Each structure stands twice: as C-alpha cells, then as structure tokens.
Amino acid sequence: MLSRSGIYALQAALHLAQHAGDRPVSAARMAEALEVPRDYLAKVLRRLSKDGLLDSTRGVRGGYRLSASPGELTVDRVVRAFDDVQTPRQCLLGGPCHSDRPCPAHLRRLEWNEARSRILAETKLTDLLPDGTGDRDGVDSPIQLSTNKRK
Amino acid sequence: MLSRSGIYALQAALHLAQHAGDRPVSAARMAEALEVPRDYLAKVLRRLSKDGLLDSTRGVRGGYRLSASPGELTVDRVVRAFDDVQTPRQCLLGGPCHSDRPCPAHLRRLEWNEARSRILAETKLTDLLPDGTGDRDGVDSPIQLSTNKRK
DNA sequence: GATAAATCCGACATACATGTCCGATTTAGA
DNA sequence: TCTAAATCGGACATGTATGTCGGATTTATC
Numbered sequence: 001m002l003s004r005s006g007i008y009a010l011q012a013a014l015h016l017a018q019h020a021g022d023r024p025v026s027a028a029r030m031a032e033a034l035e036v037p038r039d040y041l042a043k044v045l046r047r048l049s050k051d052g053l054l055d056s057t058r059g060v061r062g063g064y065r066l067s068a069s070p071g072e073l074t075v076d077r078v079v080r081a082f083d084d085v086q087t088p089r090q091c092l093l094g095g096p097c098h099s100d101r102p103c104p105a106h107l108r109r110l111e112w113n114e115a116r117s118r119i120l121a122e123t124k125l126t127d128l129l130p131d132g133t134g135d136r137d138g139v140d141s142p143i144q145l146s147t148n149k150r151k
Numbered sequence: 152m153l154s155r156s157g158i159y160a161l162q163a164a165l166h167l168a169q170h171a172g173d174r175p176v177s178a179a180r181m182a183e184a185l186e187v188p189r190d191y192l193a194k195v196l197r198r199l200s201k202d203g204l205l206d207s208t209r210g211v212r213g214g215y216r217l218s219a220s221p222g223e224l225t226v227d228r229v230v231r232a233f234d235d236v237q238t239p240r241q242c243l244l245g246g247p248c249h250s251d252r253p254c255p256a257h258l259r260r261l262e263w264n265e266a267r268s269r270i271l272a273e274t275k276l277t278d279l280l281p282d283g284t285g286d287r288d289g290v291d292s293p294i295q296l297s298t299n300k301r302k
Numbered sequence: 303g304a305t306a307a308a309t310c311c312g313a314c315a316t317a318c319a320t321g322t323c324c325g326a327t328t329t330a331g332a
Numbered sequence: 333t334c335t336a337a338a339t340c341g342g343a344c345a346t347g348t349a350t351g352t353c354g355g356a357t358t359t360a361t362c
Contacts, residue, residue, distance in 0.1 A: 001152065005319075026337080027339080028337090037321060037322080038322095039321070039322055039323070040321050040322080042339080042340090043320095045339090049339085049340095056338095056339060057339080058337095058339045058340080059328045059329025059330060059336095059338055059339075060329055060335095060336065060338060061329085061330060061337075062329075062337075062339065063338075063339085064339090115266040115267075116266075119263050154349075155350070156349075177307080177308060177309085178309080188350085188351060188352080190352055190353075191351050200309090207310090208359090209308060209309045209359065210307070210357090210358045211305095211306065211307045211360040212308080212360060213307075213309065213360090214308075214309085215309090
C-alpha cells in the first residue's frame with residue numbers, strides 16, 4: 001500500500017505532468033486542484049524537491065515543475081521518498097529469513113511483494129495519464145482522483 | 152503488508168498450531184517463546200479470542216488454544232482482526248474509482264492487490280509450519296521467526 | 303479457604319504519520 | 333523600491349498503532 005504522503009506525491013506528479021509546458025505550479029494551486037490539505041501538500045512538495053524529483057522556483061510566479069519528462073518517471077521514483085519500495089527481505093512472519101534457506105512464508109511473501117515492486121517500478125507517469133494529456137500545453141482537465149474532503 | 156499486530160497474531164497462531172494437542176498456552180509463555188512484548192501480545196490474544204480464532208481458559212493452567220485445526224485456518228482468517236484483507240476498491244491514487252470505468256492506476260493496483268489477497272486467503276497455517284510439526288504432541292521446536300529485541 | 307496462575311479490562315505512555323501554523327527568505331512586477 | 337506571491341524551515345497539534353502498567357476476576361491446586 002502507499003502511504004498518504006505517497007499518494008499525494010503521485011497525484012502532484014501527475015498534475016505536474018499535465019502541465020509540463022506551462023509555468024511552474026504553486027503548492028496552493030495544486031492543493032486546490034487536487035483537493036488535498038494545502039500546507040501538508042506543501043511539505044510533501046518540498047521533500048520531493050529535495051529528493052530531486054521536482055525543480056522549484058521561489059518568489060512570485062514560482063512553483064514546481066517535474067525535473068524530468070513524465071515518460072521517464074516511474075511511480076517508484078515518485079514515491080520513494082515516502083514509501084519504501086525495495087523488496088524487504090522479510091517473510092510473512094516479520095523476521096529476516098536467510099535467503100539461502102527461505103521458509104515457506106518467506107516465499108509466499110516474496111511472491112506478492114514482487115508483484116508490488118514490479119508494478120511500481122514499471123509503471124510510468126504517462127501510463128497513468130488519461131487520454132493524450134501527456135505533454136501538450138494548455139490542457140486543463142484535471143483527473144478526478146481523490147475524495148479527501150475540503151477542510 | 153501486515154501490521155505488527157497482524158504478524159504477532161500469525162506467529163501466535165503458528166505457535167499454537169505446534170502445540171495443538173497440549174494444554175493451553177499462556178500469553179506469558181508464548182511471549183517468551185516468540186520474543187515479543189508480553190503485555191502487548193496479551194492484548195492481541197484477547198482480541199483474537201473475541202474474534203473467535205482462539206479459545207481461552209481463565210485461571211491456573213489456563214491459556215489459549217486454536218479454535219480450529221491448523222489445516223482449516225488461513226492467514227487471512229488469522230490476521231483479519233487487525234489487517235483489512237478485503238481488496239480495497241481504490242486505485243493507486245487513493246480515490247474510489249468506479250469499477251465500470253476503471254482508470255489505468257486502478258487496474259495496476261488491483262493486479263498487485265489480487266496477489267496479496269489470494270496469498271492471504273489460500274495459505275493455510277499448515278503451509279507455514281516447518282517439517283511435520285503440524286498436529287503431533289510434545290513437539291517442542293519453535294520456529295525461529297522474529298528479531299524483536301527483548302526489553 | 304488461601305494462594306498463585308492466568309485471562310480480562312481500561313488507563314496511560316510513546317512513536318510516527320498526518321495536519322496546521324507562523325515567520326524568514328526569495329523574487330517578479332508595479 | 334515597495335508589495336505580494338511564492339518556497340523554505342521549524343514548531344506545534346492531532347490521530348492511530350504500538351507498548352506498558354495496575355487492578356479485577358476466574359480457577360486449579362494445596
């Protein structure tokens with residue numbers, strides 16, 4: 001599962017992907033569009049910026065941009081600052097099984113963990129954009145994503 | 152992922168499976184064997200008991216027993232009091248997608264969620280027991296599971 | 303009947319994720 | 333040069349999972 005921060009990060013990244021050509025998008029505008037808590041999103045964006053996923057511009061008309069094109073960015077890359085994406089070397093039982101002699105729980109856990117890791121690593125942002133909103137300008141049809149209530 | 156409580160529940164259930172014929176096992180003994188926090192494990196066991204997974208006996212020589220045979224119990228059944236096992240109708244983005252017109256994120260999320268649900272639902276306790284410790288008496292070789300440090 | 307072993311129950315403590323707030327700094331534009 | 337829009341950073345509040353503690357109750361055994 002993704003943490004809430006991870007989901008915000010992904011939503012923000014997708015939003016920015018849809019405004020790739022435009023001027024930077026501010027945290028306030030993005031929070032408005034995504035209907036998520038403004039100050040918390042701002043914090044998430046700062047972290048994504050530090051992590052190198054976003055480029056930030058300060059001052060008037062500032063905001064955030066993706067540091068790479070949506071086609072180059074995977075979900076895993078977007079959420080990694082918040083959600084550990086590495087396949088943990090743990091079995092269902094919580095202990096670190098030795099991979100040389102894995103217990104049955106270990107194998108089963110891996111099976112589902114692989115599925116998760118693979119999906120996060122292989123899915124690109126462009127795969128999650130509706131229609132052809134990938135890179136064009138002026139496209140302003142935000143995806144209907146979340147149900148977080150407005151405060 | 153399983154919560155810590157879910158992992159404790161699973162470890163406890165497996166421990167009880169290995170002592171199915173014996174007299175009930177107390178929370179204190181189990182915590183000792185599993186090397187997990189005693190009072191917290193006690194809380195988990197009470198909840199499992201209320202949930203119907205365990206039968207409890209109060210008083211001297213009391214403790215807990217599995218309410219069914221290990222072969223009849225699935226991981227999903229064991230942890231369901233703590234970890235929601237139902238496939239959430241949510242996509243990667245956090246919102247409840249309508250299943251009649253799922254977004255791409257929805258489909259990918261389901262893919263990995265299915266893997267998780269299927270494994271939890273299909274894996275029986277007996278599948279996780281080492282060797283033939285399933286139901287026999289006097290077998291006292293607890294599996295080496297966890298790394299929680301002793302307090 | 304007294305004692306000790308055990309479940310039961312709730313109150314409290316701690317850790318971490320989430321969310322809010324405010325002040326400092328940067329910067330475009332009037 | 334002033335103002336407003338914006339990032340930045342830290343302090344604080346809240347909620348939930350985890351962990352700890354103390355007492356009440358049940359019950360086998362002496």
